[in-house]
Structures are given as structure tokens and as C-alpha cells.
Amino acid sequence: MPSPPSPDGFRYLPDRLDAAAQQALLDAVQQVAAAAPFQRYVTPGRGRPFSIDMTNAGPLGWVSDRRGYRYSPVHPATGRPWPPIPAALLDLWAELAGWPQPPQCCLVNLYRGGGARLGLHRDEDEEAADAPILNVSLGDTAVFRLGGRQRGDPTRSFLVPSGTVMVFAGEARAAFHGVDRILPGSSALLPEGGRLNLTLRRVTPGD
Numbered sequence: 001m002p003s004p005p006s007p008d009g010f011r012y013l014p015d016r017l018d019a020a021a022q023q024a025l026l027d028a029v030q031q032v033a034a035a036a037p038f039q040r041y042v043t044p045g046r047g048r049p050f051s052i053d054m055t056n057a058g059p060l061g062w063v064s065d066r067r068g069y070r071y072s073p074v075h076p077a078t079g080r081p082w083p084p085i086p087a088a089l090l091d092l093w094a095e096l097a098g099w100p101q102p103p104q105c106c107l108v109n110l111y112r113g114g115g116a117r118l119g120l121h122r123d124e125d126e127e128a129a130d131a132p133i134l135n136v137s138l139g140d141t142a143v144f145r146l147g148g149r150q151r152g153d154p155t156r157s158f159l160v161p162s163g164t165v166m167v168f169a170g171e172a173r174a175a176f177h178g179v180d181r182i183l184p185g186s187s188a189l190l191p192e193g194g195r196l197n198l199t200l201r202r203v204t205p206g207d
């Protein structure tokens, strides 16, 4: 597997979180999921289920249903506000994002089993399209794919192990990316196996 690519604005920080920090963050994410249960969203239009489960923390959460993708202040099933973003993640953002405002969304993706993946896409539901996205991985290693601004641009895949933090700023913020698959059993962090991915996002340009 080749080394990570390096488009302008992309940072790849393996081992940014040590074992204790990973465990503490996992505990915090489990609390988020207790308040805001994971859901299996469906795609807009055709209503095809994703292969991963999702939930959110923060004032706004990313949701998808037959009507489309959007950010919502409440959990679609419980109708309650999303729980707060864990403090350790706000600290990471303050340290690494280089952005004056705090994140408004922490999207939590849970990849479990051989078929869990996320197709090549761009994150473009945020009005604050210039604010970086900070990506944190816990658990099984991902085979991550990163391309360019156009869907047809060449892509490269590389491994993203537990404890890795990636920053997508500048050019990289608009780059196509996805997760081809995870490597089941590559980490013992999650008691039931799998990979958790956390992305911190600024949604609106105002405060």
C-alpha cells in the first residue's frame, strides 16, 4: 500500500492519539451513541441503505433520507438535540484546524463487517465550505481513498490506522474521498470490532 498522498492542505497524522487517548475518546463516543443511537440512513431518492451506521454530536448533525442530505439540530428518530461534542475533540480542533470558530458537527460513522464502505464523494453540504474537516479514526484500519477536485481525477488509497488524525483544508477540503473497506480484526480497541470515524465540521459561516 503506497504512502498517503499530499495535496495542498492535507495532513496525515498517524499515532496522533496514543492508546489512552483512543480509549478515552471511545468512551466519550459510546456516551454520545447512548444519547443519540446509531442509525442506518438511506440515500436520497432511491432510499438505498448505507453500509455503515451513523450518529452525531454537536448543535447540528448530518442526516440523510429519501428527501436528501442535510444538517439537522435534532436526531431524526428521537427528536432530541444531539449530545455535545466531546471536549477532547474540541481541543484537537483548536490545536489542528487553524479555524477561528468551533466545529458545529461531529459526524460519527461506524464501519462493521466486510461490506462496510463509503463511496467516493465530496463533503459539500456545509455552507462553510472553506472551513477544514478534521477526521479521527478509532478501531480497525481503513483503506482510505483520496483523489482530486473532479470525480475523474486520479485517486490513491492508503491505510488509516486507529489513532490517526487527518486534516482536510485548502485544496484537500474539496477533494473526492471515500473508504474502500476496513481490515476486520486489525485493532482490538472496539469490543465488538469495527472502525469508528469522527469528522468535525463547521456547517455555517456565522457564529
Ligand SMILES: O=C(O)CCC(=O)C(=O)O
Residues within 6 Å of the ligand: 107, 109, 118, 123, 135, 142, 144, 177, 178, 179, 197, 199
Ligand atoms: O470514514 C472516514 O474516514 C471518512 C468519512 C467521510 O468521508 C465522511 O463522513 O464524509
Ligand SMILES: [Fe+2]
Residues within 6 Å of the ligand: 121, 122, 123, 177
Ligand atoms: Fe467525507
